[in-house]
Amino acid sequence: MNIKQLWKNCLVEIEAGMSKANFSTWFKNTSIVREDVGIIYIGVPNEFVRDWLINKYHKLITKTIADAYENMRAVEYIIIKIENNKEEEMLPTTNEPYVNKELPLKDLYINPDDNLNPRYHFNSFIVGSFNELAYAAAQAIIENPGTKYNPFFIYGPTGLGKTHLIQAVGNGIKEKHPNKKVHYMTLEKFATDFINSLQNNKANSFKEKYRKYDLLIIDDIQFIGKMEKIQEELFHTFNTFHENNKQIIFSSDKHPNYIPELADRLKTRFSAGMIVDISPPEYEPRLAILKVKLREFNIELDQEILEYIASTIDGSIRELEGSLNTIVCQYRLRNKPLTLAEVKNLLKNNMRPKKNIAIKDVVKMVSEYYKLEEESVYEKTRKKEIVKARQVVMYLLREDFNVSYPLIGQKLGGKDHTTVIHSCLKIKNDLKDDPQLLQELEQIRIMFK
């Protein structure tokens, strides 16, 4: 028998025989640690409990276990550490100051009134063609909050500096207009606040709480999809802000039109202001970002190493930062400059692994998703639903797995590579104005993970 289960059963029996107070005082946090040729080792949190179990409940425990587990010969008690702290992976505290000097004090700097982190400032914000529109709009908002672009909706994939930008707007407005009340929060915070206020029958104070601000920044709004009540509340909050010419800023990882189950009245309202996207940075901005980060660390690296990092890590800025952190950490540890070869070695793990997948599997997955016969995708047929599935397969193979056009054509029933190019382009174009297709692709992609 499983020892966990055994102890659970025993506890049920023991609990029946004593007062609740006694049980919860003495048997909470106990467990069977191991069983060793008939000796059962019971783990207890401290010596007080051990002594008491031995003196008072030893007979009861022995008997209960013996009834449930016939191989038992004896019961021993040992003191174990209760694993209630999940944070143990953290480095020993005193190491922190050396590895990352800012860490220990960082929390102190988050202002509880507005939740803004002063670290996010335009001083450290890199502008490139990938985000210059968003930056320009943000500057305009700081000049004239509430009038020019209201609401300001910013969207783009994760890790590209959305949070940085919107917090920087908050900080900028605070500096420029010190009497304006700014508040930053995530949608999740908004939602929990709302639910709490409902539970405590304080819906009115909730409304008051947020409406007193002059600038409201809500991060990660894309999760609002399923929360109907929250959408409604947000809608009202939004209206109040808008009517009073108070600025409101949202960030999301999707365009509002593609946020699933978003009420139309919110969609149109989001669209009424300014919607800007941030795309992944190009090579030059990546290099610039690396240089700024390095200055923060007060460390210098060879130009060629920087160029290497900027060219290989082409994902989000967060990945870029992560890779740089790895290198800086190694640098500090060794206390001498790293060579390019060492850097290459270090970054091996940070690069996105190129996924390898059999073309057949993709076909299978997609046909399964569209509820088609696997064979039909390979067939020469122009049935609409099959053609669509086939095109999706080609698109995925090309975009996600980097398979060459001719190879895709060859594997999918001897198509010409131009056919494949056309298919990919078609899906790409369709994606722009067909949110349904976007969702389908997303779901299929999840299946691959």
Next chain:
Amino acid sequence: MKLECKIEELKNKISQVERITGKNLTLPVLSSILLIASDKSLKLRSTNLSLGIEVEIPAKVEKEGIVAISGSVLGGIFSNVIQNENIFLESVDGNLLVTAKKSKIKLKGQPHDDFPTIPRVEGVSFEMDSKKLIEGIKSVYYSASVSDIKPETSSVFIYTNEENLVFVSTDSFRLAEKKIKIKNLPEISGILIPFKNIPEIMRIFGDFNGILKVCFNKNQISFSSDNLYLTSRIIDGVFPDYRQIIPKNPGTNAVVLKQDLLNALKISNIFSNKFNQVNLKISPQEKVFELSSANNDVGENKTHLDASLTGDNIELGFNYKYFLDCFPSITTDSMSIKFSLASGPIVVSPVNDPSFTYLIMPMNR
């Protein structure tokens, strides 16, 4: 149970024991003090399952017995009794009758069967002066982390280094270390006493003079004298290896008068911002030791101190609270402040007294 004892004695001991009774615990009997009359003494026992204490009072015992009486009730009664005379205690049906010359009190008892035992610690033991124990703990405990997230740092760490018993606490923003010389120490690799138990330990031994026997094993530590036994749980964990972060070769040294710095810090405090930040600027060439702070709502200030300075120029900010905390532990008139880097820890110690070291992490802005 039936006995007679001195009221003064009983009053003192009850006030000691009462604080350790369990509060907010699911087991009501833990909030009581167990009175045990046996032989020629009355024993008082209480525990909150993290600390346990037992004290002995000489008494004229006529009949042996045990009763458990609510600690807060007992404390309440005896803190208000001032007559210095003998008092009679008698148990009747689990209740306690207290009879003095001019008063008669009946206290409701609780079933004492459920009252836990207090672990007797067996293991390595040594003896030390209680004054030294308190000195060691007092010098460092304020630096311990108050949060429960990391039990290792929410504690006072004790270990031996050569002939010293070393006390350390840190909350990762500052760290205090005190070395105390004690003869015939066994080797102790490390004991972590929970921070929550520290105030009680200090209170109990604060006004006690004499030799304590300290005994510890993996899970428990005890302090005992002739008529007192106190035991505390030990945290199972590893204290971070802090010795490596004490800067070996400070780039800047400053020596200032303790009182000067204290006054300057107190003024800076008025102008500090909500992060309690005070800025420090040292320039040995120009002989400048300047404390400054600024607050938008109040104003700003700059104070220059007389100091003997060597080394490089340095400028940094720190939380003045962390600095103030260590002043009571600095026993000399002047103190030495050392800096390695603007971003490394500040090392504070009394001049010519290597037994106390205090580290403060600077603020980065």
